[in-house]
Amino acid sequence: MILGIIASGITKSKLVTGSYESIATGTVAAGATSSVITFSSIPTDGTYTHLQLRMFARATAGDTMWVRFNNDSGSTNYDTHRLNGNGTSVGADARINYSALWVASRGYGISATSNIGTAIVMDVLEYASTNKYKVTRTLSGTELNTSNSDIEFTSGNWKSTSAINRIDVSISTSTLAQYTHIALYGIKA
Amino acid sequence: MAVTYEPIATTTLSSGASSIEFTSISGSYTDIILTIEGVAAADSGQYYITLNSDTTANNYSTTLLQGDGTSATSSRYNSGGNSYQSLIGWPRTSRFNSIAHFQNYSNNTTYKSFLWRYSAAGTYGYAVAGVNLWRNTNAITTIKITCTATTFSSGTMATLYGIKAA
Numbered sequence: 001m002i003l004g005i006i007a008s009g010i011t012k013s014k015l016v017t018g019s020y021e022s023i024a025t026g027t028v029a030a031g032a033t034s035s036v037i038t039f040s041s042i043p044t045d046g047t048y049t050h051l052q053l054r055m056f057a058r059a060t061a062g063d064t065m066w067v068r069f070n071n072d073s074g075s076t077n078y079d080t081h082r083l084n085g086n087g088t089s090v091g092a093d094a095r096i097n098y099s100a101l102w103v104a105s106r107g108y109g110i111s112a113t114s115n116i117g118t119a120i121v122m123d124v125l126e127y128a129s130t131n132k133y134k135v136t137r138t139l140s141g142t143e144l145n146t147s148n149s150d151i152e153f154t155s156g157n158w159k160s161t162s163a164i165n166r167i168d169v170s171i172s173t174s175t176l177a178q179y180t181h182i183a184l185y186g187i188k189a
Numbered sequence: 190m191a192v193t194y195e196p197i198a199t200t201t202l203s204s205g206a207s208s209i210e211f212t213s214i215s216g217s218y219t220d221i222i223l224t225i226e227g228v229a230a231a232d233s234g235q236y237y238i239t240l241n242s243d244t245t246a247n248n249y250s251t252t253l254l255q256g257d258g259t260s261a262t263s264s265r266y267n268s269g270g271n272s273y274q275s276l277i278g279w280p281r282t283s284r285f286n287s288i289a290h291f292q293n294y295s296n297n298t299t300y301k302s303f304l305w306r307y308s309a310a311g312t313y314g315y316a317v318a319g320v321n322l323w324r325n326t327n328a329i330t331t332i333k334i335t336c337t338a339t340t341f342s343s344g345t346m347a348t349l350y351g352i353k354a355a
Contacts, residue, residue: 020194022355025219030298054220054352056292056302085254085263119292119302119320141304141320145250145267151304151320153254179299181292183219183354185193 019188021048026169028180033060036170039184044128044163048186051127053167055120055182059110061174062148066100067122068168069134069158073099077159082106084152100172101158104140107150110171111142117179118142127164134158197221197349205230205340209347210333216295218351223289225334227345229280232313234338238275238289240301240323241331249275253319275321280339283311289321295328 026037042051057065068078076097083092084106095102104110104118111118120140127134136156143149158164169182197218200209214221223238250267253276266276278287289305300322307317323329334347 020352022193022353025354054290054292054354056299058299083254085252085261087252087263087265090254090261090263115298115300115324115326116322117293117299117302119290119304121290121304139304139306139318141252141302141318143250143252143302143320143322145265145322149250149252149265149320151252151254151263151318153318179293179296181219183352185352185354 021186023184023186025181025183028176028178030178032178033175035175036168037176037182039167040165042165042167043186044165046128048128049126049189050187051124052185052187053120053122053182054185056117056180057110057120057182058117058177058180059112059171059174060177062109062112063174064105064172065103065110066170066172067103068100069160069164070162070166071168072160075099079157079159081155082152084150086147087149088147101136101156103138103154104142104150104152106152108142108144108148111144112177113144116144124164130161130163132161134160134164194350194352197351199346199348201346202341202343204343207340208333208335209341210331211349212331214330214332214349215351216328217353218295219293219354220352221291221294222350222352223332223347224286225345225347226284226286228284228342229282229336229339230342231339232281234280234336235276236278236280236334236336238277239333239335240275240329241325241327243325248324249321251276251319251321253317255315255317257315275323277305277319278307279309279315280336280341281309281311281313283309283314285309291329297326297328299326300324301329
């Protein structure tokens, strides 16, 4: 996949529009919490080739973010590999045969610190294919100026050939906190 | 269909300069993305971001993960004692580039966290990913990229993009 980005200097009328489109947005309002943010009825008719989730996430208590596809919580259906740094040391491990993809999980987890969120960009490649397991690539980061900070690369695998029509985002043992903002985008090939 | 991902501004240097700045950034997007690609006059120092001209001590910190071709390390920097505000790369006489993602940059409620990646090949090359924090709840309206010890060379290009969610 090559996502071409055209720099300014070209008038908007000449830009190729529609290759990167907003699908839906989920937020947690001020004063609220949410157990899950769900994106449903994602087009699988060839409208898009890839998906991207762009997140500013907060939790009521710091812990791992879980991402599931098509409401699948089968206990062995997801694999995650992780590489992270906490400002002092580098670590790597894997979570093989789990019930969800793990995101921002090696350190403190999703930020529960007042005013501070975890930034996440997740790519889901060829999400509508019915011939392949689904792979994800994620970069996440929580900066607290402490050893609980975390910059993390994650690769994920959902072991299903079903097209993805639903994505659920939650926190493993707590809830999504106020000011969480998750946006889903579709990318056309 | 409204444009979702669009360029806001580009600067291409016609001569060497120690900094590049974007001002009057619109608050109408959901996220903004900064890219910089180019060559520097020397393999010296770092380049960092200053937001909204804020040089207040301890307002910035960075945690990064890097590989230099031999080993992988992780470091953390706080702007309190350093001359640079918010690190996103190292100037190189070979080509270098950085991309930084500012999620929810225009809200007036939370501090601003942003992800960045950097790469440069050659003798002093790195592959780096980092997360930075600006401890300020103001919307981001200016971004300045500054070299600490050298200059960006002619031809270095920085571009700001806006992403608008539904």
